[in-house]
Amino acid sequence: xxxxxxxxxxxxxxxxxxxxxxxxxxxxxxxxxxxxxxxxxxxxxxxxxxxxxxxxxxxxxxxxxxxxxxxxxxxxxxxxxxxxxxxxxxxxxxxxxxxxxxxxxxxxxxxxxxxxxxxxxxxxxxxxxxxxxxxxxxxxxxxxxxxxxxxxxxxxxxxxxxxxxxxxxxxxxxxxxxxxxxxxxxxxxxxxxxxxxxxxxxxxxxxxxxxxxxxxxxxxxxxxxxxxxxxxxxxxxxxxxxxxxxxxxxxxxxxxxxxxxxxxxxxxxxxxxxxxxxxxxxxxxxxxxxxxxxxxxxxxxxxxxxxxxxxxxxxxxxxxxxxxxxxxxxxxxxxxxxxxxxxxxxxxxxxxxxxxxxxxxxxxx
Numbered sequence: 001x002x003x004x005x006x007x008x009x010x011x012x013x014x015x016x017x018x019x020x021x022x023x024x025x026x027x028x029x030x031x032x033x034x035x036x037x038x039x040x041x042x043x044x045x046x047x048x049x050x051x052x053x054x055x056x057x058x059x060x061x062x063x064x065x066x067x068x069x070x071x072x073x074x075x076x077x078x079x080x081x082x083x084x085x086x087x088x089x090x091x092x093x094x095x096x097x098x099x100x101x102x103x104x105x106x107x108x109x110x111x112x113x114x115x116x117x118x119x120x121x122x123x124x125x126x127x128x129x130x131x132x133x134x135x136x137x138x139x140x141x142x143x144x145x146x147x148x149x150x151x152x153x154x155x156x157x158x159x160x161x162x163x164x165x166x167x168x169x170x171x172x173x174x175x176x177x178x179x180x181x182x183x184x185x186x187x188x189x190x191x192x193x194x195x196x197x198x199x200x201x202x203x204x205x206x207x208x209x210x211x212x213x214x215x216x217x218x219x220x221x222x223x224x225x226x227x228x229x230x231x232x233x234x235x236x237x238x239x240x241x242x243x244x245x246x247x248x249x250x251x252x253x254x255x256x257x258x259x260x261x262x263x264x265x266x267x268x269x270x271x272x273x274x275x276x277x278x279x280x281x282x283x284x285x286x287x288x289x290x291x292x293x294x295x296x297x298x299x300x301x302x303x304x305x306x307x308x309x310x311x312x313x314x315x316x317x318x319x320x321x322x323x324x325x326x327x328x329x330x331x332x333x334x335x336x337x338x339x340x341x342x343x344x345x346x347x348x349x350x351x352x353x354x355x356x357x358x359x360x361x362x363x364x365x
Contacts, residue, residue, distance in 0.1 A: 034122075034221060041123025044116045048108065057127050069102040077128035077181065081136045086298040087335070088121040099299070099335060133181035135220045140257050140264045141303035141331045143289035144342050144358045147268040149227035149255035151215055152186075153178035158360025160344075162353045169193040170206065186211040189236075192243050206237040207244045213255070223259040228252070231270075248275040263292050264303075271314075281315035291331070301333040309344065324348045327358070338362040 045057075052071040054060035059071040074080050083091075083099065090098050092112070096105030108117065125135065139150045144158075159171040169192070176186035190206035211231045218225035231251035237244025253270035265288070272283040291305030307327035313319055329342025344356040 037119045037122050038126055040115075041119035041121070041126075044112065044120040045123055048112065049120070052104075057124075067104045069104045071104070074124050074127045075129040077130045077133040078178075080124060080128055081133065083335075084136055084139075084298075084301075085121050085125055086295060088124060089117050090298040092117050092121055130181050134215050134218050134225060137220055138218060138223065138225045138257070138259075140259055140266060141291055141293050141301065141305065141333070142338060142340060142360075142362060143266060143287070143291075143305060143307050143331075144327060144329050144340050144360060145309050145344075146266050146287035146289040146307055147213075147229065147253060147255050147270075148266060149213070149215060149225045149257050149268075151178050151182060151184035151213060151227075152176040152364075153184060154362050154364045156360050156362045158340075158358070160356050160358045162356050167195045167197070168353075169195075176211075182215045184213050186213075192237065194242055202241045202243060204238065204241065204243050207249075208234045208236045210234065224257065226254070226256040228254060229270075245274065245280040247280065249273065249280060250275065262294075263290070265290050281313050281318065283314055284312045286310045299335050301331075303331040303333075305329050305331060305342075307342075307344075321350050322348060323350045323352065325351075329358070336364040338364075 045053075046055075049057075050061055051063045052059075052061040052067065053074055054064065054071075057074040059073045061071065064071050072079055087099060091101065091105065093107065093109040095107035096102045098107075112120070125137070128135070134151055139152075140148065142148065154176055156174040156176075157172070158174075159169065162168040162170075170190055171193075172188055172190045174186060174188045176184050178184045186209075188209040188211070190208070191204070192206040193201075193203040195201045209231050211229065213227050213229040215225055215227045229252070231249075231253070233245065233249035233251065235244050235246055235248060239246030250273045251270050252273075253268055255266075255268040257264065257266040267286070267288040269284070269286045272280065272285060274280050274282065287307060287309050289305050289307040291303045293301050293303040295301055305328070307329065308324065309327060310322060310324045312322045323346065325344050325346045325348075327342050327344040329340055331338060331340040333339075339359075339361050341359045342357075344353075344358055346353065
């Protein structure tokens, strides 16, 4: 009965946090205010930008041919959405060199008011011609464990340092590619170093993971999105040496995120389902990350966060056993680079480690 209650409590927690994530959405934006912003931004664009970028915003203005670098096609979603809107404001205010772009983009900081710059940057973001392109504004700060719903395109290296009887250290490399406006795919490789207090040390390649993630609902207005994902772990690690699980493992997941006044809540639930009996049991996982981001500069974002990481066994003999941990962390992002560091600590008697420092370094390409 205790095991059953543990699983029930876990599922109730998942449901409650999901409801909170969805409920917060209704407070996230002012529809009327956004429409006013876009209308004013269009006026500013037509008065100041069409000579270079053109009436169609595709870089076909009257002065385009005379410039050393052709003006950007602002209807190209991948190009227009490359940077957060605050960085876009900085480019308009300070010129292209502000982020290492062409000097052909002049600075308008002395010509336009602050509200003009804010509104025209928002209008430019709305020129994306693909209605299914998930905006960069929904690319919330990265947790260390909780999976994101946003379709990423980045490279990541990172690791974790276990502190228990087996002292398992893990290092990984992750490459993700955005296939289209809604979908991204990824491949992850891991290297393990096992240095037990008693026994033989082992190190080598761990299991590899192929992944796909697709956004099923999103709203730039309400700053929220949700996705479904599937990870496929391949037994590339030697299970007899403790470097792998010895089986193909399927991990379907649901993910969601919402931003309310720079307070971000992200949640992900998944099932871990081995294809055959192996060193791993079937499990249900639920992770939630809550953080508040700050801008010391439009190019510099700092986000303190805390994660709750929970795993419940779905297999005997430990059916219903729940392992939970908290993970305070800090994420620092400068333009396309982001560094995250944190320390994970168990909060239940059932545990796999005592304390685990974690880190990762991300580059958006």
